[in-house]
Amino acid sequence: MRILHVLDHSLPMHSGYTFRTRAILKAQGALGWQVRGVTGLRHTAQGPDVEQAEGLTFHRTRGTAGGPPLVREWREVALLADRIVDVAREWQPDVLHAHSPALDGLAAVQAGKRLGLPVVYEIRAFWEDAAVGNGTGREGSLKYNLTRALEDEVVRSAGHVVTICQGLKDDLVARGYTADRITLMPNGVDLALFGTPAAPDPTLRAELELGDGPVIGFIGSFYDYEGLDDLIAAMPLLLDLQPQARLLLVGGGPVAEALQAQAQACPAAHAIRFVGRVPHDQVERYYALADIMAYPRKHSRLTDLVTPLKPLEAMAQGKLVAASDVGGHRELMTHGETGTLFAPDDPAACATALAGLIDARAGWDSMRRAARTHVEQAHDWARNVQRYEAVYQSLLGPSGRRQHRAA
Known part of the structure; x- marks a missing residue:
């Protein structure tokens, strides 16, 4: 099975986000799956277009996304979607696995439609709430509500949703989403x-x-x-x-x-x-x-x-x-x-x-x-990562592999 992970940023940058990503990709690789990542414009570390970091392969998105708010983000999504399509046509993944924020999820959904690939969307936090916590946003503001609306659109459009904790899952269910479309993948430690x-x-x-x-x-x-x-x-x-x-x-x-x-x-x-x-x-x-x-x-x-x-x-x-x-x-x-x-x-x-x-x-x-x-x-990644198999198989069918089409 081949999984292409769509990411905000990745190693060699260091953050809680990149360490969770590393743990997931390493644990999936240990199961014998082939994994790669593709990052958007918010990966700001210098490096080659295809970069190896700690034995993992990451593809970078290039370009600039200028303009006023909303226009800038839309261009950012378009560049990432194009990059996903290019990487997927070359590497032929079975699944696109996007990780929040919602801009990554939207890019993956757009690319998935063009490629005929299923999309998993993993929510690590609601980024409108994270912005409030970081002091860069205000609950109830226009930006807050637009970010929440975008998250809802991605959740509706993805083939399956993963959350890192029960609190996030419960909140989505309270919004009206079906619980059986949401899988819990708790935070973990690579022991x-x-x-x-x-x-x-x-x-x-x-x-x-x-x-x-x-x-x-x-x-x-x-x-x-x-x-x-x-x-x-x-x-x-x-x-x-x-x-x-x-x-x-x-x-x-x-x-x-x-x-x-x-x-x-x-x-x-x-x-x-x-x-x-x-x-x-x-x-x-x-x-x-x-x-x-x-x-x-x-x-x-x-x-x-x-x-x-x-x-x-x-x-x-x-x-x-x-x-x-x-x-x-x-x-x-x-x-x-x-x-x-x-x-x-x-x-x-x-x-x-x-x-x-x-x-x-x-x-x-x-x-x-x-x-x-x-x-x-x-909370051991070596154990918990196996939960992804059921998610992927629910989208791919019993074979666990899609039938690749010619690029």
């Missing part, structure tokens, strides 16, 4: 790449002046919806209960400067460390320093509907996880068994939960084992 924890580096710990007490960590992108301002606000309260605790923040993003200013003015400034962005191959060194990974996401439509990847990576690394009680986190963990949940948008609740988890050291190993087992059983 072959991310499943063996690194040993703590005492030299790095000393350089960061973390002391001997418990370390609370966050590794990821600094967006407002991640609630890191609440985590910083929780630190003075946590230090009243656990004076040796330290907070380690690794990453960067739009609110990084504001967070640093907040931390400098905070009574707990001496206990907060900002590392900035680190190379992806160095991330495990920082995970190894943390006892607890904290994910204090704020309550919003985005965080209620979408499951994040980072808590699963932390569980795979054998870390304790404390997270805000929003829908996306509840779908990933069970309070008191595989992690600790606390009220969102509430620094005091965050501090109390962290202090209680630190005090409960006798149960740490049990919770770590339960969390790791949960990842292995429900």
Whole structure:
């Protein structure tokens, strides 16, 4: 079986989006399927028209899409659709598998009609909600509603829809789409790449002046919806209960400067460390320093509907996880068994939960084992990728292959 994945961007760029893509393509390749990717104009890294990255093949779309809003996006879709058609006529895939945003899905639908190929559309988030969370959009605005309408059009037109979590599927069903046209493909971890924890580096710990007490960590992108301002606000309260605790923040993003200013003015400034962005191959060194990974996401439509990847990576690394009680986190963990949940948008609740988890050291190993087992059983890509086979076969028929036509 040959699957051509239609993508916003890909490796060698690094993001949560590209890491999920890598995991999917690697896992599908391990099943013996042939896979390639084609990216749109939003893949901005320099490189050849056909690029190899970590053993995977990606085709690039070239050109520019100028003009006013809507016209610009329409031209962007047209260029990507043309590129999909060119690659497909040469490589002869059985399925076009498009991944959100909806512009990719629309391009795949247009190309699929021209090629006579079935289209799977995979939704990783509703991008109108992601724009609100990132501070680049406003709920109920014209752009928000147009993006939602485009998503609806792609969902109606695709042969089958995949969502990364139950929250997204439930929302689509509430809009009137049939549940049996929507398959759940949960976020996962490639345990072959991310499943063996690194040993703590005492030299790095000393350089960061973390002391001997418990370390609370966050590794990821600094967006407002991640609630890191609440985590910083929780630190003075946590230090009243656990004076040796330290907070380690690794990453960067739009609110990084504001967070640093907040931390400098905070009574707990001496206990907060900002590392900035680190190379992806160095991330495990920082995970190894943390006892607890904290994910204090704020309550919003985005965080209620979408499951994040980072808590699963932390569980795979054998870390304790404390997270805000929003829908996306509840779908990933069970309070008191595989992690600790606390009220969102509430620094005091965050501090109390962290202090209680630190005090409960006798149960740490049990919770770590339960969390790791949960990842292995429900979120290991080597297992979950097999769900795609039923999706593809539902579109291709019992043979699992389309009858190729001459280009």
